[in-house]
Amino acid sequence: MSDHGILAVVSGFSGAGKGTLMRELLSRYGNYSLSISATTRQPREGEVHGREYFFVTEEEFLGMINENKLIEHTRYVNHYYGTPSEYVFRQMEAGRDVILEIEIQGALNIREKFPDALLLFVAPPSIEELRRRLTGRGTEGPEVIEARLKRAVEEAGGMEQYDYLLINDDLDRCVEEMHQLIQAQHRRVSNNRAFIRRIQDELNRI
Amino acid sequence: MSDHGILAVVSGFSGAGKGTLMRELLSRYGNYSLSISATTRQPREGEVHGREYFFVTEEEFLGMINENKLIEHTRYVNHYYGTPSEYVFRQMEAGRDVILEIEIQGALNIREKFPDALLLFVAPPSIEELRRRLTGRGTEGPEVIEARLKRAVEEAGGMEQYDYLLINDDLDRCVEEMHQLIQAQHRRVSNNRAFIRRIQDELNRI
Numbered sequence: 001m002s003d004h005g006i007l008a009v010v011s012g013f014s015g016a017g018k019g020t021l022m023r024e025l026l027s028r029y030g031n032y033s034l035s036i037s038a039t040t041r042q043p044r045e046g047e048v049h050g051r052e053y054f055f056v057t058e059e060e061f062l063g064m065i066n067e068n069k070l071i072e073h074t075r076y077v078n079h080y081y082g083t084p085s086e087y088v089f090r091q092m093e094a095g096r097d098v099i100l101e102i103e104i105q106g107a108l109n110i111r112e113k114f115p116d117a118l119l120l121f122v123a124p125p126s127i128e129e130l131r132r133r134l135t136g137r138g139t140e141g142p143e144v145i146e147a148r149l150k151r152a153v154e155e156a157g158g159m160e161q162y163d164y165l166l167i168n169d170d171l172d173r174c175v176e177e178m179h180q181l182i183q184a185q186h187r188r189v190s191n192n193r194a195f196i197r198r199i200q201d202e203l204n205r206i
Numbered sequence: 207m208s209d210h211g212i213l214a215v216v217s218g219f220s221g222a223g224k225g226t227l228m229r230e231l232l233s234r235y236g237n238y239s240l241s242i243s244a245t246t247r248q249p250r251e252g253e254v255h256g257r258e259y260f261f262v263t264e265e266e267f268l269g270m271i272n273e274n275k276l277i278e279h280t281r282y283v284n285h286y287y288g289t290p291s292e293y294v295f296r297q298m299e300a301g302r303d304v305i306l307e308i309e310i311q312g313a314l315n316i317r318e319k320f321p322d323a324l325l326l327f328v329a330p331p332s333i334e335e336l337r338r339r340l341t342g343r344g345t346e347g348p349e350v351i352e353a354r355l356k357r358a359v360e361e362a363g364g365m366e367q368y369d370y371l372l373i374n375d376d377l378d379r380c381v382e383e384m385h386q387l388i389q390a391q392h393r394r395v396s397n398n399r400a401f402i403r404r405i406q407d408e409l410n411r412i
Binding site: 121123126127128149150152153156157159160161162163164165166167177180181183184187188189192193195196198199200202203204206 | 327329332333334355356358359362363365366367368369370371372373383386387389390393394395398399401402404405406408409410412
C-alpha cells in the first residue's frame with residue numbers, strides 16, 4: 001500500500017498520560033515500533049538500559065553526534081537526549097510505523113528534517129486535571145509537581161506547531177484516535193508516490 | 207471539540223465510484239452535508255434542480271460571480287460550474303462537515319482560499335479496472351468512455367496536489383477510510399485554537 005512506514009512524534013505535558021497511551025497502543029496493534037532514545041542522564045529506579053533509554057556517557061553521546069548516528073538530539077537540564085537513526089530507518093523501510101516519544105524541541109528538529117513526519121500533541125482536558133494527575137501519582141513532592149507545571153507552560157507555547165491535538169480524557173478513545181491518525185498517514189499522497197506513478201503511467205499508455 | 211465543521215473536497219476520475227461513495231457516507235453518518243454546485247449546463251435525464259445541481263442560466267451564473275456568492279468557480283467544456291458559498295459557510299458554522307465533490311481546478315481554487323480544507327482524491331485500484339467500470343455502466347458509447355479516460359489523464363497530473371489518496375477497491379472500506387480522514391481533521395491543531403488558548407491561559411495563571 002503506502003511506500004514505507006510512518007514516522008510519528010508524540011509529545012505532551014508530563015502527566016498527560018503519554019506513557020500509558022503508548023503502552024496501550026503497542027499492546028493493541030502489532031504494526032508499531034517505539035523508538036528508544038539515548039540519554040546521558042542517570043537511570044531512575046526501575047528503568048532498564050535498552051527499554052526506557054539507552055543510557056550512555058557524555059563521551060559516547062558526543063561520539064554518536066559526530067558519527068551522524070542520531071536523527072535529532074537536544075540538551076535539556078544538563079543532559080543530552082537523542083534518537084538513534086539506524087533503528088528508526090530500518091523499521092520504516094520494513095513498513096513498520098515508528099513512534100518517537102520526545103520533547104518539543106526534538107519534535108521540531110524532526111519536522112525540519114522529515115517534513116512528512118506526523119506530529120501529535122497529547123493534552124489533558126484541563127490544567128486542573130493535569131495537576132490532579134501529577135498530584136495523584138503520589139511519588140513526587142510539591143516542588144517537583146510545580147516544576148513540571150512550569151515546564152508545561154513552556155511546552156504549551158509550542159502546541160500550535162504540531163499537526164494534531166489529542167485530548168486524553170478517555171484512554172480507550174484516545175488510543176483509537178491515535179491509531180487512526182497514524183494509519184491515515186499511510187493514505188497521504190506523499191506516501192503513495194509509487195501508486196500514483198503507476199496510475200499515471202497506465203493512463204499515458206492509453 | 208473542534209472550532210467548526212470541516213471543509214472536505216472529494217475529486218477523482220469519472221468512474222472511480224465517487225457518487226456511490228458519497229451516497230453511502232451520507233447514509234451511514236449524520237454529520238455530513240453535501241454541497242450542491244451551480245452549473246450552466248443542461249440537466250441530464252433524471253437530474254433534479256437543487257439535488258444534483260442548481261441549474262442556472264449563464265446570466266444568473268455571472269451574477270453570482272459578480273455578487274461574490276461563489277466560493278470557487280471554473281469553466282469546463284463550455285459550461286460554468288461553481289460552489290455557492292452561503293450554504294457551505296452556514297453548515298460549517300453549525301459544526302457540520304461539508305463535502306464538495308468537484309473537479310481538480312475547483313479543488314485547487316478551494317485550497318488557495320481555504321488552506322485548512324481537506325483534499326481527497328479517489329482512485330480506482332488500476333486503470334484497467336477504471337475502464338471496466340466505465341464500460342460496465344453500459345450507458346455510454348465507446349467515444350464517451352475514451353473521452354473520460356483522456357480526461358483522467360489530465361486529472362492524474364494533479365493527484366499530487368491532494369492531501370490524501372483513497373483507493374476504491376472495496377466500497378465498505380473506502381467509506382470508512384473517508385469518514386476517518388474527515389473526522390481526523392477535527393483533531394488538527396488549526397481546528398482547536400480555542401482549546402489551545404484556554405490551556406495556555408490556564409497555565410499562565412499558575
